Amino acid sequence: MITLKDKNILVTGASSGIGRAIAIMASELGATVTILGRNTDKLKETISLLTGNGHTMHTVDLSVSEDIDQLISQSIAYDGVVFNAGIVEYMPVKFLNDNKIDTTFSVNFDSSVILSQKLIKKKLLNKKGSLVFISSISSKLGVAGTAMYASSKAALTAFSKVLASELASQGIRSNSICPGIVKTAMTEQANDVVSEEELQKAESEYPLGYGETTDVAGLVMYLLSDMSKWMTGSDLTIDGGFTLK
Template structure:
């Protein structure tokens, strides 16, 4: 029986692949048979990801997606794609009263403008094959929860979720699907190195999750579903991955 979750013969671009969730998505999609074109800002860490990918033949391109010239180089070098995972982004915890024009600009540049403009440029260059699946990495903070200190981050992810729905409708005629995964708290290096919250605070927060915090692999598995033919009738959705957090 054919495996509908297989990514054999699919070429997929993963941004933010130099660490964390993006790195695991790259590893997992390659493990499902995809040929990877990966991008990240840190050359050393991106090379580490490349070495971790199963099989040979994958390519990479170091790029800061907030820099338009580097974005253009990434697009021009891209092969035609069957899948696109927009995983790059930043997190900054800051109470709303301390938000500034500059801080908002930095957040929106990294989390909203960069992935949206990358998708726009790939479309203009006709780099997305018919049947391509686009997956934004969003967050439950975008539409489903509100957390103190998270207003700018929530706004950037909410903007992604809103635009994604319209793009999904516009591209449906080309059989290009556009979805997002919206994780809650995931155990990554960013969490290990957190300075805003103490270990005790993080441990206490995890108790609010019926299934505990997630792992990067949990997010990667959701992305594989949306990239695969198993989800060929799915577009415009937010796939919530939260260990039961939002059902309470």
């Protein structure tokens, strides 16, 4: 049985979508959960959906280093951290500029590097802890318009593997997950650049259809739990068979 009893779990970007599903499922499996995001009202909504007591929320903008410092100053040690917060902006390479590059990388990549580094330096990761990075299958494809998103996610996967090597002596594991399309607020943004018809056609290329937030959350539970104690440095695809072709 997968259990997260007696584990303190931090989930970034838990005010909606996949992060919210991860927080809810972790609480159902017995974890005490800390959630963060920028939208206080949505974080409160997530908190109201958690099972059990003692869960906390922090309004944090991960692109602001002082916000990360504030979170770290709470000095709570974690048994698991899910680096889930992310943003996407669709744009052909010819329209990119320094600002666009920084915006995506600062949330999708830099913030995870900075947060994990601060947790390590302050010894706020418990022995046998588990780090889970939410990357994306976009990092393995080459979909036009996703240059910054795909690149930031590829960087995240690589970073997770390096951490796995550096933290193994402390029994801390690090793995990344590459989900295919899961319908959330993030994928709704695709409606701005792709027609409903195209989205439906794209779904037909998924042998098992698009995913649900709980499909990804279930895999995260396994990685956070001691059931996966021999797994580190892995990069797991969960995409309803999309990349079978």
